[in-house]
Amino acid sequence: MRTAFKNDDEGWPARPGGERFMGDVTKTLNAVMILSWEADGMAYDETFIAEVADLLGLGVEGIGRAVEEVESKRDNGTWGGRRRTVLEQAMERLESAGVAGLLPTEGPVADRLDGLLKRFAHDAEDDALSAFIDDDDEADDSDSGDEAVTGTADLFTFDDASVDPIDDGIEEADDTDDVDPFEELGVGAGPPPRGDEPRSAADDALDALLGDYDDDEDTTITNALDDTADPATETAENEAGLSSETAAPVQTSEAVYTMLLRTVWVDGILDPAEVQLLTRKRQELDITFERHLELVREVVG
Amino acid sequence: MQESIDLSAADRAIIETGFEATHVDGIDAETEGDGTGSGAARLVDWVDAVVALMRNRDNAEATARALGRASLEKGLTRAGWRASSIWMDALGLGRSFAMGCWMEGGACEPLVTVPAALAPVATMLDL
Numbered sequence: 001m002r003t004a005f006k007n008d009d010e011g012w013p014a015r016p017g018g019e020r021f022m023g024d025v026t027k028t029l030n031a032v033m034i035l036s037w038e039a040d041g042m043a044y045d046e047t048f049i050a051e052v053a054d055l056l057g058l059g060v061e062g063i064g065r066a067v068e069e070v071e072s073k074r075d076n077g078t079w080g081g082r083r084r085t086v087l088e089q090a091m092e093r094l095e096s097a098g099v100a101g102l103l104p105t106e107g108p109v110a111d112r113l114d115g116l117l118k119r120f121a122h123d124a125e126d127d128a129l130s131a132f133i134d135d136d137d138e139a140d141d142s143d144s145g146d147e148a149v150t151g152t153a154d155l156f157t158f159d160d161a162s163v164d165p166i167d168d169g170i171e172e173a174d175d176t177d178d179v180d181p182f183e184e185l186g187v188g189a190g191p192p193p194r195g196d197e198p199r200s201a202a203d204d205a206l207d208a209l210l211g212d213y214d215d216d217e218d219t220t221i222t223n224a225l226d227d228t229a230d231p232a233t234e235t236a237e238n239e240a241g242l243s244s245e246t247a248a249p250v251q252t253s254e255a256v257y258t259m260l261l262r263t264v265w266v267d268g269i270l271d272p273a274e275v276q277l278l279t280r281k282r283q284e285l286d287i288t289f290e291r292h293l294e295l296v297r298e299v300v301g
Numbered sequence: 302m303q304e305s306i307d308l309s310a311a312d313r314a315i316i317e318t319g320f321e322a323t324h325v326d327g328i329d330a331e332t333e334g335d336g337t338g339s340g341a342a343r344l345v346d347w348v349d350a351v352v353a354l355m356r357n358r359d360n361a362e363a364t365a366r367a368l369g370r371a372s373l374e375k376g377l378t379r380a381g382w383r384a385s386s387i388w389m390d391a392l393g394l395g396r397s398f399a400m401g402c403w404m405e406g407g408a409c410e411p412l413v414t415v416p417a418a419l420a421p422v423a424t425m426l427d428l
Contacts, residue, residue: 269376275404
């Protein structure tokens with residue numbers, strides 16, 4: 001089992017040379033927001049995100065950017081059919097941030113992060129168990145069932161030396177200590193997926209969230225992760241993702257703006273800098289002042 | 302006053318009935334209650350102040366906007382916004398006040414004095 005956020009002395013290293021890039025902190029905030037949001041299912045924990053942003057040295061604008069990026073790409077939690085991959089990457093990011101010293105490994109925030117990691121690690125275990133049960137009766141001689149169990153379980157055993165990963169892609173990933181996991185997953189940068197497949201909504205989403213790193217052609221882990229996914233679930237999530245792509249842009253803009261409204265008041269006080277940010281966002285998102293007031297009433301009451 | 306704040310007869314009836322139920326009933330005419338305008342003398346004074354403010358609509362709107370801006374610069378809480386915007390809406394100054402709070406519409410004159418009619422709002426906003 002992957003160790004939790006606290007006391008994790010391995011995991012992902014800091015960026016080469018230990019330098020702390022702005023991209024690292026913004027991606028870390030995105031990762032925390034993704035997990036917080038998906039844990040709740042409806043919204044992220046505003047207070048908690050504000051605390052994390054503060055620890056990362058990001059202000060309200062940083063939170064606003066994260067809200068905008070995550071909200072616009074999460075497709076109601078389906079992430080264009082790649083929810084599992086996104087969650088796993090977010091977990092990796094959190095562990096990396098802890099190791100790199102971007103986030104505390106003790107105290108209330110660490111406890112919350114720890115809880116999020118355990119929560120989603122537990123979900124993955126359940127997925128693995130389900131796959132095992134489903135495949136047990138019909139696939140005694142089939143490799144696919146075993147792969148599903150082992151492959152998924154391996155995703156959460158990076159720190160367990162007793163486990164000998166069967167999946168080559170994942171094993172390779174374990175041996176690769178000097179790369180950014182998001183780059184390795186091939187979803188944070190420009191190159192399209194292997195072959196001629198069109199880029200998915202999730203690829204675009206993660207490009208937006210993580211796209212400031214260099215391209216990396218190694219998509220081994222991506223493929224390994226994809227192999228562990230339940231095809232039925234993937235199909236359903238893809239359909240959901242496609243349907244969400246046709247949603248009215250106005251609704252998306254207003255959803256983003258509404259999240260921003262909630263965020264600026266997360267500390268209980270609205271100040272001129274926050275209002276200026278909202279003014280800019282209204283212009284960018286083409287939201288009228290009257291509509292803004294309506295949304296404020298919805299948020300504040 | 303009803304005309305100056307563009308209040309319909311039906312809305313006025315609702316407001317006055319509510320006010321009587323929550324503020325006037327049980328209050329001795331010689332004493333003053335807790336709410337703004339509670340107590341006959343204070344109520345008359347406040348109504349006069351509102352009428353005076355509304356005589357110059359442009360000035361009232363500019364003052365409302367300045368009040369909103371001042372509240373933002375001090376730090377506007379959710380509760381403060383909620384209560385004050387309801388109050389200002391009731392006076393027909395909600396939009397101007399909101400423009401000040403949300404820095405809409407360009408430059409805004411600073412708040413020099415708070416008219417008596419808006420004193421309750423200033424109190425809500427800790428100004």
